[in-house]
């Protein structure tokens with residue numbers, strides 16, 4: 001559905017205000033060839049209207065010769081910032097970077113954040129951005145979820161389909177994604193609405209049974225057959241099933257990287273305005289699939305890198321897998337029960 005520039009300027013103004021952008025602060029809009037022109041045009045207007053000093057840094061696209069998908073989250077790690085001293089200096093000197101290019105999971109992103117710069121990723125199309133505008137309520141909901149994560153020693157995920165996955169946690173920090181950056185050094189992704197952490201290195205174990213309707217990203221596919229994964233000492237050691245399993249195995253084989261099979265971030269969706277079915281209403285190249293990552297009650301786990309939380313794994317292969325109908329327990333207490341997000345007294 002087309003979005004008017006007026007609506008998109010209002011959306012950016014809302015998000016930049018939640019991000020506490022102040023007059024005279026330096027905003028650098030990071031762009032590349034895949035940047036959506038309306039997202040860029042309206043970001044510049046909104047930031048300028050709020051009195052910021054606005055720059056634009058346009059960088060050439062990279063990794064085309066490696067990636068088997070045009071999805072900006074499909075091939076991670078190296079970015080146009082790798083080795084680019086001038087660009088890094090500009091970004092580290094900015095108060096806020098609007099990433100309309102995708103730096104996610106890159107060492108450069110971590111270095112920029114460490115300088116106190118805030119980074120907000122916004123690469124979904126305008127119609128998704130305006131539909132999933134962040135709110136202070138989202139921040140509260142995600143904060144409650146990650147507080148439970150932070151206090152726990154083990155996440156245990158089960159499902160009627162046969163998933164039984166044990167995830168000792170505590171070695172890595174928690175990450176909150178609520179769609180705006182209101183503290184120095186914070187990264188976030190607009191749109192979102194979920195929290196996660198990473199399993200203790202080498203300690204995830206058990207079995208994951210992906211059921212019909214579970215989603216693979218960046219494939220943007222709903223499974224039509226089950227995929228079974230064996231998890232041992234933090235890595236997926238077997239991926240079996242039918243055509244869906246073959247397609248996933250074939251895609252991951254292309255990276256020829258054993259680190260791609262590591263369990264990466266683990267958490268659950270809390271965004272009540274995102275829906276499981278939405279992904280099916282878009283062409284696969286129109287969206288990153290953030291509705292799928294954020295819908296309330298999913299169990300979201302991923303494979304591949306963990307450098308975003310201070311780990312050392314920077315593999316380029318990154319698979320996000322939102323699952324339905326799982327029960328997620330923290331130290332024996334349900335936080336999601338058969339795909340339903342628990343809240344308030346239900347969490348007792």
Ligand SMILES: O=c1ccc(O)c[nH]1
Nearest residue numbers: 073177189192302320
């Ligand atoms: O916002 C995101 C997107 C992808 C991902 O793996 C984590 N967070």
